[in-house]
Amino acid sequence: MAKRIEGTTPKQDGYRMPGEFEEQEQIWMLWPWRNDNWRQGAKPAQKAYVNVAKAISEFEPVTMCVPPTQYENAISRISEVNNGNIRVIEMTSDDAWIRDCGPSFLVNDKGGIRAVDWEFNAWGGLVDGLYFPWHEDELVARKVCELAGVDSYKTEGFVLEGGSIHVDGEGTVMVTEMCLLHPSRNPDKSKAEIEDMLKNYLNCDKVIWVKDGIDPYETNGHIDDVACFVAPGEVACIYTEDKDHPFYKEAQAAYNFLCEQTDAKGRKLKVHKMCVTKLPCYLKDADSIDYSEGAIPREEGEISIASYLNFLIVNGAIILPQYGDENDALAVEQAQAMFPDRKIVGVQTTEVAYGGGNIHCITQQQPKVK
Numbered sequence: 001m002a003k004r005i006e007g008t009t010p011k012q013d014g015y016r017m018p019g020e021f022e023e024q025e026q027i028w029m030l031w032p033w034r035n036d037n038w039r040q041g042a043k044p045a046q047k048a049y050v051n052v053a054k055a056i057s058e059f060e061p062v063t064m065c066v067p068p069t070q071y072e073n074a075i076s077r078i079s080e081v082n083n084g085n086i087r088v089i090e091m092t093s094d095d096a097w098i099r100d101c102g103p104s105f106l107v108n109d110k111g112g113i114r115a116v117d118w119e120f121n122a123w124g125g126l127v128d129g130l131y132f133p134w135h136e137d138e139l140v141a142r143k144v145c146e147l148a149g150v151d152s153y154k155t156e157g158f159v160l161e162g163g164s165i166h167v168d169g170e171g172t173v174m175v176t177e178m179c180l181l182h183p184s185r186n187p188d189k190s191k192a193e194i195e196d197m198l199k200n201y202l203n204c205d206k207v208i209w210v211k212d213g214i215d216p217y218e219t220n221g222h223i224d225d226v227a228c229f230v231a232p233g234e235v236a237c238i239y240t241e242d243k244d245h246p247f248y249k250e251a252q253a254a255y256n257f258l259c260e261q262t263d264a265k266g267r268k269l270k271v272h273k274m275c276v277t278k279l280p281c282y283l284k285d286a287d288s289i290d291y292s293e294g295a296i297p298r299e300e301g302e303i304s305i306a307s308y309l310n311f312l313i314v315n316g317a318i319i320l321p322q323y324g325d326e327n328d329a330l331a332v333e334q335a336q337a338m339f340p341d342r343k344i345v346g347v348q349t350t351e352v353a354y355g356g357g358n359i360h361c362i363t364q365q366q367p368k369v370k
Helices: 040-057 068-079 135-148 191-202 248-258 328-338 350-355
Strands: 024-030 062-066 086-090 104-107 113-119 151-159 172-176 206-210 227-231 234-239 270-275 312-314 317-322 343-348 364-367
Touching: 024 040, 024 312, 040 062, 040 068, 040 086, 040 317, 040 343, 040 350, 062 068, 062 135, 068 086, 104 191, 104 364, 113 135, 135 151, 151 191, 172 191, 172 227, 191 206, 206 248, 234 248, 248 270, 270 328, 312 364, 317 328, 328 343
Parallel strands: 024 062, 062 086, 113 151, 172 206, 234 270, 317 343
Antiparallel strands: 024 364, 104 113, 227 234, 312 317
C-alpha cells in the first residue's frame, strides 16, 4: 500500500523531479466526459484522447483512467486501436486533465520513486475556478499513487497544477508569474515562499519566472503552453513575428526573457523557437455544450489555446498537437530540429484545445526507475 510521507520534503530525502526527456515507465491519462465542458457530448474529445493514447502506446504503456459510467464506452473505443499497450482502469474524476490534478513523480539515484500530491482547486477555487465541486479530481493523484505503489508527499494548503511547472531534472524549474502569483492559488504566500515550496518539493535550486502565459482565463497562464525544457540547458519557446496574432506580445516577451536566462548550473539557456498557429483557434458549436451551475459557461467563438508547445516527450518520440493549420508542418519540422533522435508524431487535437488544453495537459509521465 502506498503511504503518505510526513515530516520531510523530497529535497531532504534526496528525491527530484526528472526532466520529461528522461526515460519513462508509462503515461497516465483521464477520460473526457463532462457535457458542460466538451462539445457534442464529449464524443469528438474522446476520439482525440484515443488517438493521443494510441500514438503514445507505440512507444510506451498508457494507463487510461475512466469514470464508472464511461467504462464500457472507453473500453470499446480504445479496443479499436489497442496494441496491447493501453490499459483501462476505473477511476472517478471531475474532468480529464491529469497533468494538473495528477501526481508529479520523483526519483532518487538509488532506484527509488515517490510523488508529490499537490493541492488542487480546479484552477482557481472559489475565486475563478472552472468548476465546482472538484473533490474527485483532488483525489486523482492519491489514486494514481496507490495504483502505481508509490509513496507521496501531500502539500497541504499549497495549490499547484502540473502544467504550471517545467523542470530540467538538474535543479531548474520554469514557471509563470501570471499563474503562480495569481490570487486564486496561494494568496497567503509571498513569491519567496512559493519559490521555497518549489525548491523543496521538486528538489530545485533555481526558479525561472517567465512573466505571462497565453491563457489568462482558464489556467491563469500555465507555462506548458509557452515554454519547456527539451534538454538540460535548452528550452523551447513559442514565437511569432505576426503582430496581429493574439499571442504575439506574450510570445515575444517570453522568448526575449529566456534568451537572457541561465539555469541552476549557470549555463546560458539555448532557446529554440516554436511557431504558433497561423490562424487563431476559436471554439465552435458552443451550443452543444450543456449549461450547468457548477461550471463556467462556454461561448461560441471564444479563443481556444491551440499551442504547438503543449507537446509530450515520450521514450523515443514527441507527441505533437496538430490543428489542421497552415503551420502544422512547420511545427513538426521545428520539433524535429529540437529532438533529432526522436520521432515526431503529430496528432490532430483541435478538440482538446476546445476543452481548454492539449496533449501535455491530458497526460502525466511516470519516470522509469534507474
